[in-house]
Amino acid sequence: MARMAGRRALLAVPVLLAVTFGVFAIAAASPFDPVTAYAGGAGLTASQETLDQLRANLGVDQPLAARWWHWLTGALTGDLGQSTSLRQPVAQVIGERIGWSALLCGLAFAVAVVLGTALGVLAARRRGGLLDRAVTSVSYALEAAPPFWLGLLAIWLFALKLDVLPAGGLTDTGTETATAGQIATHALLPALVLAVSQLPWFVLYVRQGVGDALEEDPVRGARARGLRERTILVRHALRSGLLPVLTLIGSRVPELITGALLVETVFSWPGVASATVQAATGVDFPLLAALTVLATAAVLAGNLLSDLLYGLADPRVAFDG
Template sequence: MTDALTTVEPPAAATPRGGGGGTLRYVLSKVGAALISLGLIVVLGFVLFRVLLPGDPVRTLTRGAPVTPEGAAALEREYGFDLPLWGQFTRYLGNLAHGDLDRSLVFKVPVAQKIGERLGPTLLLVGVGTLIAVVLGLWLGTRTAWRRGSRFDRTATGIALALWSAPTFWLGLVLLTATGGLFPSGGITYPDTPPDFLSQALDTAHHMVLPTITLVAVVYAQYQLVMRSSLVEEMHAEHLLTARAKGLRDDEVRRRHAVPNALLPTVTLVFLHLGLVVSGAITVETVFSWPGLGLLTFEALRFPDYPLLQGTFLVLAAAVVVMNLVADLLLRVLDPRVRAS
């Protein structure tokens, strides 16, 4: 009797998790959440500055000068303040869909134009400050973690916590007082600086010293403490024991194995907080009269300038949403655990 041959089919290959479909779903979900957040920001900006913020737009337009009822009515029609709130909101959405942020009540120019003029100084200050804060925070976080419990660790961590908890405006005023006029107290350049690039660049760098130090002092501690915590946790991993058993020196173990793994949460934190740093520069720019979006927001609040407030709020809040989206997408690229989920 011949034995029946049983055909055994190979098991079906398991579909890898986190493949192309999973990545697409992840990206679409994050982009969708960001768009919903932007929509809520648009609504919140209108409610905050058109409903809850007190003030008379006609008085702002005329700077308190006497105006006839006919003139006041004409100004209200020009800016749409004569419409009911629902009509004003519909007009606002229509203008926003065409990239029109309305006209500033105080500066009498399009809001988008005014924001564009002030965006460069803010990006310069925030960019330089964030770069220095990241480098300083990562370096100190690595050193304090590797020498945890030492006097250096206690001192550096204590200073970071103290600066992190200090009010930004107070720290800026302390620096202004302590330097005794060594650095400019406001502005971005002196009016009499020669127009050539080198002179302007040096003058701008001179004006940036105090606001940059203030911004770095209140930001770098976050990166230092997160990097320290991540590296301390990573130092107990088994693969570091294996690396030491192979004869690698401590510096090589830290540089090749411990630091790259500990960097992941810190890199994510950098992008998560980058948008917050942009919006948080309001205090620094106000203290040092730095002509960026932060100072522009403060100036708009003084009158108040409703269209300008709505525009700056939209830009600053959108920066937070966009940076959060970038952090979420970057996290999936860097962390294999997120790709596998």
């Protein structure tokens, strides 16, 4: 495990370098001017000399390779640059928001895994039955539903019609201090929406894996020996049927990040994903570069976690990736 983790860490270095260089290459080729976005309305009346000085202050007058190398060397020492859209150091922007994003994504992923596993097992026990058809039909429908649409629908139903949950934000209106109760109440709806957007894949994977495992010869032999159906399901079918789900954990990380970006924007959740939208609309390439590296690192870590879990669950698999 340690050797595989070390190899993956070494392979991640060129990947992250390529990703950061790609961000700056896109910035150089982009028709959007970060100086104009930074100056706002004042840039319309500013002189060319002022704009040139501002361009030099922001460092966007340098060649592509020089800008990328300057950012990279600074990032290695902890200096990720200055966010032009939020007027804060990039490290401070990420530090203030990453905890809220981790909370939202962690809650959503846990709900999706637990609920998806339970529904998938129930559907697999009677494949072709009424419950199986209902669960799979809803899962396929949710696969086609964009997270932002689910978020707007949830706000309309639970916040506007039923008035049982807040529509967004982190605290109640007029409150400056965030209490644990307020955070839990405000996190419930966006976490559930994000979980529902990830739920169908876990349901369908578990249903397929457990259903196939129930038809294997060892399970038939266990039934012939008179073992109870619950024992067969827990000790035999679940053990082999859930192995494909472990690989799904890593592959869902990119979708989880994308879904979080949309959900945080809809619910005004103060996380990293919502800052990505501000960085994109404000042509804030230093912040975009740091957030892209963070998202890439999360995807690489998710894939590594999947491989490690699969190897631990199935001793026949060697840690040679």
